[in-house]
Amino acid sequence: MSLDLSNYELLWPTPLFVAEGEHALRAADRSWDERVIWLLTEALVGSTPAADFAEIPAATDPTGDPWASTASRWGAAQKPEKDQQRAWLRELLGRASELQHAAVPRPYWPHRNGQGASRDGRAEQNPRKNFARLISTFVDNGYLAEAFGAYCVDDHDDLPDASEIIEDRLGISGLWPLSWETWDEDTFYGIIEVFHDLVSRPRTRWHHPYSGCGWHHQEFHHGPARILYRWKVNRLLGEAGIEYELASEGEELGRLVAVTDDARSELLHRTLNDSAPGILGDVDHAIALFRRRDTSTENKRSAIVALARVLEERRTLIKEHLGKDEGALFEIANRYDLRHRNAGQHGDYDDAFLDWIFWWYLATVELTTRLITSRTPPEQAAAPKSHESPTNLGPS
Numbered sequence: 001m002s003l004d005l006s007n008y009e010l011l012w013p014t015p016l017f018v019a020e021g022e023h024a025l026r027a028a029d030r031s032w033d034e035r036v037i038w039l040l041t042e043a044l045v046g047s048t049p050a051a052d053f054a055e056i057p058a059a060t061d062p063t064g065d066p067w068a069s070t071a072s073r074w075g076a077a078q079k080p081e082k083d084q085q086r087a088w089l090r091e092l093l094g095r096a097s098e099l100q101h102a103a104v105p106r107p108y109w110p111h112r113n114g115q116g117a118s119r120d121g122r123a124e125q126n127p128r129k130n131f132a133r134l135i136s137t138f139v140d141n142g143y144l145a146e147a148f149g150a151y152c153v154d155d156h157d158d159l160p161d162a163s164e165i166i167e168d169r170l171g172i173s174g175l176w177p178l179s180w181e182t183w184d185e186d187t188f189y190g191i192i193e194v195f196h197d198l199v200s201r202p203r204t205r206w207h208h209p210y211s212g213c214g215w216h217h218q219e220f221h222h223g224p225a226r227i228l229y230r231w232k233v234n235r236l237l238g239e240a241g242i243e244y245e246l247a248s249e250g251e252e253l254g255r256l257v258a259v260t261d262d263a264r265s266e267l268l269h270r271t272l273n274d275s276a277p278g279i280l281g282d283v284d285h286a287i288a289l290f291r292r293r294d295t296s297t298e299n300k301r302s303a304i305v306a307l308a309r310v311l312e313e314r315r316t317l318i319k320e321h322l323g324k325d326e327g328a329l330f331e332i333a334n335r336y337d338l339r340h341r342n343a344g345q346h347g348d349y350d351d352a353f354l355d356w357i358f359w360w361y362l363a364t365v366e367l368t369t370r371l372i373t374s375r376t377p378p379e380q381a382a383a384p385k386s387h388e389s390p391t392n393l394g395p396s
Contacts, residue, residue: 003091009045009102013231017043020224021093023203025086035204036089042141045102049092056085104239127240128180128188134232135178135195142202142217143225144195153211169194189244189256189293192233196246196254201225226254244293249273251284257291264359271366274373279313282306283365290358300354307361308333314368321371329364332357 010017020043024036033053040050138144149159163176170190183191201224202217230246237244244256250272260268268287275283286306289299311318311329318329 003088003095005092005095005098008049008092008099010043010096010099011045011102012043012228014096014099016224016227016231017099018093018096020201020203021089021096025089025093031204033085036085038203038205044099053085053088056088125240126180127236127242128183130236130240131188131192131233132178132180134236138195138199138229142205142215143199143229145202145217146200146220147198150216152208152216153213154208165198166191166194169197192246193255196226196229196233199225199229201228230254247291251288252292256293258293258295260291267359267363267366271362271369274366274369276369276372279310279365282310283362286358287362297351297354300351300358304333304354304357304361307358307365310365311361311368314365314372317368317371318364 017039020039021036024032024039027035029035036053037050040053041047044050135144142150144162147165148162151159163174166175167173170187172187172190175187175191178191180188200220200222203219203221205215205217208214208216227248230248234245238259243259245259247253247255247257249269271283272280272287283306286303289295289306290303292299308330315330322329
């Protein structure tokens with residue numbers, strides 16, 4: 001079997017699609033094919049992938065008897081070598097890295113001619129309106145059914161008040177249904193963070209045809225939903241030129257933090273995942289202080305001081321590898337207006353200086369962690385801290 005992937009486009013991050021697909025492959029229930037169709041409907045553009053999957057025979061009856069019992073046919077379906085649908089899905093997941101992500105369409109005629117378009121020829125971005133649309137999609141796909149309940153013609157008297165649920169978390173009333181036109185900046189950013197904590201992905205659904213009731217969702221999981229939510233919201237913010245993103249790990253998980261370049265993001269990821277338990281709390285808190293959206297100069301100083309404490313504990317190791325030059329590393333913290341805060345310290349420098357020191361110290365913490373790890377036998381190495389990030393998809 002060889003799949004033609006040219007007409008398949010991803011709406012999800014590739015690792016999340018693979019992880020949820022592998023979970024579906026492990027499912028042993030009789031409706032596993034419906035579980036897969038729901039995944040393909042959600043994660044890929046259009047109905048083509050799900051239709052292609054549905055057209056594949058579920059299993060081959062080795063007896064060739066069209067009147068074989070349901071039990072015998074189900075037994076055959078459980079044999080991997082007889083299950084063409086499972087083989088199809090395995091190949092798709094194995095080649096997921098070849099799938100293209102759905103792209104924004106090229107500018108249309110009015111946009112190319114300056115009507116309702118920005119200078120690059122694309123339609124003007126309204127991040128608040130686009131976010132409200134995104135939440136509407138999550139609602140349609142059942143991602144808020146666990147938090148808000150779901151209407152059913154047979155049972156709809158005890159639904160919770162969604163507006164009160166949001167108010168309990170954010171302290172602002174009347175935010176549901178969403179009215180993006182009324183939000184100020186703080187409300188918008190607060191709502192983004194609240195919904196990160198509310199979404200959960202339904203891995204299965206069933207159709208209730210009575211009186212046009214529609215789809216009902218079940219088997220909810222927060223981890224995959226929050227990964228998808230962060231990915232989509234961060235893309236939305238990036239396209240709008242907003243320099244914040246939802247953190248994917250650490251103390252600020254699911255909260256808006258300042259955007260960093262790829263190299264610094266990778267440094268943050270390595271430091272948070274590789275630090276020993278004894279220093280992880282200080283490092284995690286320092287990163288949170290430095291990156292949070294409302295960070296201040298004092299917060300940045302505190303973050304640097306926290307990292308300086310970690311480096312002080314490792315001073316012998318640093319001196320061993322840097323020799324006499326290790327003193328320069330600590331002179332910054334001691335002579336400038338960072339740690340001791342006395343009259344003899346330098347304080348007349350730009351805040352950009354704080355950024356430089358923070359990243360320098362964080363890189364040094366990560367370097368010393370690698371040096372320690374290289375000396376530690378594998379069986380004694382501390383297990384890295386687990387984070388709900390795109391490369392660590394959380395509980396299944």
